[in-house]
Amino acid sequence: MLSAKSAETIRATLPAVGGAIAEISSVFYDKLFAAHPELLRDLFNRGNQANGTQQQALAGAIAAFATALVENPDTPPETMLNRIAHKHASLGIARDQYYVVHTHLFAAISEVLGEAVTDDVAAAWSEVYWLLADSLSSIEDRLYAESDHPGTWRDYRVVGRYAETDDAITLLARPADGLPVPSRLPGQYVSVQVELPDGARQIRQYSLTGTRTDAVEFTVKNARGTPDGEVSGHLHRHVTEGDLLQLSAPFGDVTLDEGDGPVLLASAGIGCTPMIGMLGHLASTDSPRQVVAVHADRSERTHARRAEFDQLVTKLPNATGHVWYEAPEAEHPGDRTGLVDLSTLNIPEGTTAYLCGPLPFLRALRAQLLDRGVPADDIRYEVFGPDMWLAR
Structure with missing residues (x-):
C-alpha cells in the first residue's frame, strides 16, 4: 500500500505525469536502449518499438497502476499485474532487471518534467514504481517456481x-x-x-x-x-x-476455467488459436458443458484451422458453432455475413466468455455481451501484442 504522504503527492501530480507519460515512455526507451542495446536486439519486440505500441502500453500501465493506488488502495489491479507478469515470465525477466528500468525511467521523468520533479515527487513516484516492480516480481517468482520447465529456454x-x-x-x-x-x-x-x-x-x-x-x-x-x-x-x-x-515454458493468464458452467469462445482471424486449444481440451475430456463457439474472418480461405473448428464442435455433445465471414467466397448464410452479431445467438445464463482477436472485435463483442447481461467479470480476453486496452 502506498504511504499516506506519497499518496497525497501522487494524487496531486498524477494529472501532470499522466499527461506526459507517453513522452516519458518514449524518452525512457531511448535511454534504456542507448545504455543496453542488447535489450532491443534480444529481448524487446523491435516491431512494437518501431510502431510505438510498446511505449503506449508502458505509459498506460504505469498510469493505471498509480491511479489504482490512490483511488482503490485496498484493491490491486490483479488482472493487469497477472497479464504483465505472465508475459515477463515467458521472456525470462529477472528481478535485477527492474533496477535497470528504474534508473532509466526516472532519468526520463526528470528530463521531461524538469524542475517539477522535486525530491518529494521523485520519492513518491519511486514508491509507486517499486510497489509495481515488487508485485510483478512476486508473481513472476511464483510462476517460475510452479513451472516444470527446465530453465527459461x-x-x-x-x-x-x-x-x-x-x-x-x-x-x-x-x-x-x-x-x-x-x-x-x-x-x-x-x-x-x-x-x-x-x-x-x-x-x-x-x-x-x-x-x-x-x-x-x-x-x-x-x-x-x-x-x-x-x-x-x-x-x-x-x-x-x-x-x-x-x-519457453507455457504461460498466460487467460485460461479455460475448470467446471461445468457454459462457455462462449469467440475469436477473429488468428485469434482462433487459443480458442482451438480450449475447444480441443473440452473435446479430449468429453466435456458435457454448453459451448457456444464463434469465429469471424475475412473469408473461408483466410480462416485458419477451419476444418478443425467444425470437427471439435461436432465432437462436443452440447456445442454449437457459428462463423461469420466479411466476404464469403462461396454460398454462405446472409445472417452470418459481415460482422459478428451475438444478438442472434442463445447465450446461456451463467456463461463465461473468452475472446481473442483485434481490439475493435474485442470492444464490439464485450459491448454486446454486456448488453446481453453477461457480467464484466465473466468476460475474459486475450490480445496478441502489447495490451492497449487493459492498460487504459
Missing part, C-alpha cells in the same frame, strides 16, 4: 509443418532432450526465440493449439504491416522439419 525439434492458409502455418515440435513436454493449461502460449540474419535473437508468443502430451503445437500467421513481422516471417521462410527452435 529449451531446444525443441520441429517434427511437423502444415499449411493452414496462404499466410498461416502450424508447427509441431518435441523437446530435443527427450524429456517430457511441460504441463500447460488450455489457452496458454509459449515464447519462441529465433536468431535473425542480423544476429538479433527476437522473441514472440504463440498460443498452444494441440492437446498432444508428447509435443507442442502452435499456429503462426505471417504478420504483414508496418513493419512486417520479423519472427513470423522467419518461421514461414526458414523453419522446416528437423530444425531446432528455442521455446
Whole structure:
C-alpha cells in the first residue's frame, strides 16, 4: 500500500505525469536502449518499438497502476499485474532487471518534467514504481517456481509443418532432450526465440493449439504491416522439419476455467488459436458443458484451422458453432455475413466468455455481451501484442 504522504503527492501530480507519460515512455526507451542495446536486439519486440505500441502500453500501465493506488488502495489491479507478469515470465525477466528500468525511467521523468520533479515527487513516484516492480516480481517468482520447465529456454525439434492458409502455418515440435513436454493449461502460449540474419535473437508468443502430451503445437500467421513481422516471417521462410527452435515454458493468464458452467469462445482471424486449444481440451475430456463457439474472418480461405473448428464442435455433445465471414467466397448464410452479431445467438445464463482477436472485435463483442447481461467479470480476453486496452 502506498504511504499516506506519497499518496497525497501522487494524487496531486498524477494529472501532470499522466499527461506526459507517453513522452516519458518514449524518452525512457531511448535511454534504456542507448545504455543496453542488447535489450532491443534480444529481448524487446523491435516491431512494437518501431510502431510505438510498446511505449503506449508502458505509459498506460504505469498510469493505471498509480491511479489504482490512490483511488482503490485496498484493491490491486490483479488482472493487469497477472497479464504483465505472465508475459515477463515467458521472456525470462529477472528481478535485477527492474533496477535497470528504474534508473532509466526516472532519468526520463526528470528530463521531461524538469524542475517539477522535486525530491518529494521523485520519492513518491519511486514508491509507486517499486510497489509495481515488487508485485510483478512476486508473481513472476511464483510462476517460475510452479513451472516444470527446465530453465527459461529449451531446444525443441520441429517434427511437423502444415499449411493452414496462404499466410498461416502450424508447427509441431518435441523437446530435443527427450524429456517430457511441460504441463500447460488450455489457452496458454509459449515464447519462441529465433536468431535473425542480423544476429538479433527476437522473441514472440504463440498460443498452444494441440492437446498432444508428447509435443507442442502452435499456429503462426505471417504478420504483414508496418513493419512486417520479423519472427513470423522467419518461421514461414526458414523453419522446416528437423530444425531446432528455442521455446519457453507455457504461460498466460487467460485460461479455460475448470467446471461445468457454459462457455462462449469467440475469436477473429488468428485469434482462433487459443480458442482451438480450449475447444480441443473440452473435446479430449468429453466435456458435457454448453459451448457456444464463434469465429469471424475475412473469408473461408483466410480462416485458419477451419476444418478443425467444425470437427471439435461436432465432437462436443452440447456445442454449437457459428462463423461469420466479411466476404464469403462461396454460398454462405446472409445472417452470418459481415460482422459478428451475438444478438442472434442463445447465450446461456451463467456463461463465461473468452475472446481473442483485434481490439475493435474485442470492444464490439464485450459491448454486446454486456448488453446481453453477461457480467464484466465473466468476460475474459486475450490480445496478441502489447495490451492497449487493459492498460487504459
